[in-house]
Amino acid sequence: MGHDSHKLSIFRGYLKFKSNQQKIWGVLVFLSIVTTIEVFLGIVKPEILMTPFLKTKILNWIFIILTLVKAYYIAWDFMHIRDELSGLKDAIVLPLIILIPYLVFIILLEGDYIFNIMQEGFVSWNF
Amino acid sequence: MEVTATENSENESLWGGAKKPFEATYGKMMMWFFIVSDALTFSGFLVSYAFSRFKNIDSWPIADEVFNHFPFLHGVEAPMYYVALMTFILIFSSVTMVLAVDAGHHMKQSKVAFYMFLTIIGGAIFVGSQAWEWKNFIKGEYGALETRGGQILQFQNLETGKRVSLEEFAFELPTDRSTHEKSKGLWYSNESTVSEITVSEVKAGFENNEDLVIRTEKLNSFGRKTVLSRENSLAKIESASQVVQGANLVHNEYGNRLFADFFFFITGFHGFHVFSGVVINIIIFFNVLIGTYERRGHYEMVEKVGLYWHFVDLVWVFVFTFFYLV
Known part of the structure; x- marks a missing residue:
């Protein structure tokens, strides 16, 4: 350096x-x-x-x-x-900005789906 | 191979170990590898927190009601202030760390030591603050009832809208219920201390006090907790099965059980990172003092622990947002 x-x-x-x-x-x-x-x-x-x-x-x-x-x-x-050199910069940043938003997207979609199932399903969650 | 190597002497040095990939040293590169993988670990945690929150989006506890303590201000509702203070402390200790790295580049030993010292102090204050935050969270403030279905029922005054703690209104009833001990009954089952207040005491006190109503976990369209009418409250309290005061991994008085689990797990994991960072910083600090890096000719070690320390700060920025703000 x-x-x-x-x-x-x-x-x-x-x-x-x-x-x-x-x-x-x-x-x-x-x-x-x-x-x-x-x-x-x-x-x-x-x-x-x-x-x-x-x-x-x-x-x-x-x-x-x-x-x-x-x-x-x-x-x-x-x-x-x-x-840093752009190679190192990309090697650090790209995996994170590709993987994390992808993970956030699929998991939140799933969470929202399960919320709807629990709302509209016939099972009572307050027994 | 021999031929190409003799033809191009630049290629020879490329493979001979003289050239560093990305012009970064081995140690720095490995620190970055670790940080990237640790960042993915933390995003896994935060995303699973977000999953549980989206799954229970209409009943998640409101952070402002949970984290509203400030040292020496008892009974004053001060949401956000303390955690904001913690955030500033951590950002500031990040700055002193950068200044230490910068002083290292200029080979100023005493300056590096001074800034490292300030960084350690900042980190220690932060870990202490987190411990205090945990203490308040575990101790709880008002107490609540838990229904058979696992919902939390909290109490508030109908007129003032202020929360009321169980101790204030619960009746003291005579009871022969005592804590189960191994010597007195089933040797294979255990019981933690029986709560000082029983469900029937809370019920009796509640029926007696006309001003009290129940607030449920459910959030209304304004994002506030639903408050039941007096009649509905009297009906609702019948489904209560146990008293909850404070928080642990199984029950918590703030609402959804998962909230406490994620709070302990994520802030605990982050706090452990800060603690490790402080320990590593102390080791490097003493190395600076005894002149190890002066003799080595460079302060790259300070730069490497600096990377780790900034990463811890970076994670806190996200934990702060998703636990306290959003």
């Missing part, structure tokens, strides 16, 4: 830092802002975001997207994926 081989800009180059240390603090500020937004929304739960959208509330989708954003910056800047 070269000593100063870090890529020092985030947000696709909109935000550039002078040193790696500055970038670390910058990412911390960004992650803290995102977490604060999450906590704020989690406490206030604005009524307008409680409407259902794609099987769950809009608020939950916002939480999930913000989580993925945080995960991206932790992996890219704290775990230095940004500085």
Whole structure:
């Protein structure tokens, strides 16, 4: 590893830092802002975001997207994926972003199906 | 082979062990292998949690009602605040870890040691917080009745809408029921301590107190727990079969039994990762202090444990979302 081989800009180059240390603090500020937004929304739960959208509330989708954003910056800047060769980057990221959504999709579909069976079936679950 | 090798000297070094794949060292690559497989393990856990939640989507406990404690604020409903604090602590200890790695690249021994020390402190505070969270969860707050079908019945005041704990209204009735011991009966069966409050005491207290109603597990269309009328509550309490106070792997007063199981399992597995991370960090910290990496000429070991530590933080980001927010 070269000593100063870090890529020092985030947000696709909109935000550039002078040193790696500055970038670390910058990412911390960004992650803290995102977490604060999450906590704020989690406490206030604005009524307008409680409407259902794609099987769950809009608020939950916002939480999930913000989580993925945080995960991206932790992996890219704290775990230095940004500085790795694209081969290693792909070898790490591709298995995860292919397998996990696939697993989530089939398991949640199954869970929803079983919920419907228990709702509409003739078996009483409250004996 | 000989021919091609002599023809192209670059190929020779490619297979001779001089060139590192992806320009990463063996140790770093293996850490990444471990992290990818561990990430899949955690997604397996979180997805199975999601499965059970989707299966019981209309009766899952509401996280804000379960995790609402904050140190030194007794009886104050403070959902989210403590777990948000834990999240900030973990993110901050991730930052000090990155700073340690960065100082390592510049071969600054004392700075690496200082930042490693802060990381260890952050990790220790986080594990302690998780233990406190578990303590509150296991102890419970209000107590509830469990029906024969395994549903949880909680109690609240009809007018104020505030939850009421069993101790507040249960009658004390005389009883000869005592804890079963091996010496007094069947030698092959065991019984944990009999709850201080019996079902009949709760029933008697409930019938006596006109203000009380039952809230069931079922969620209404606003995502809140269904509250029964006084008449329906009196009918419903007849199906109660046992008193539940606090939580364990078999019963919990918060609602669906699976909720407690997944809480213990996933946060426990994550907490175990944090604990291991703290132990590994301490080992590396002492290695930094005695100058092992200074003599080795590089601080790559700090980078490798850093990867693990950030991964633990990354997992917490997801656990936080799916247990506390969504």
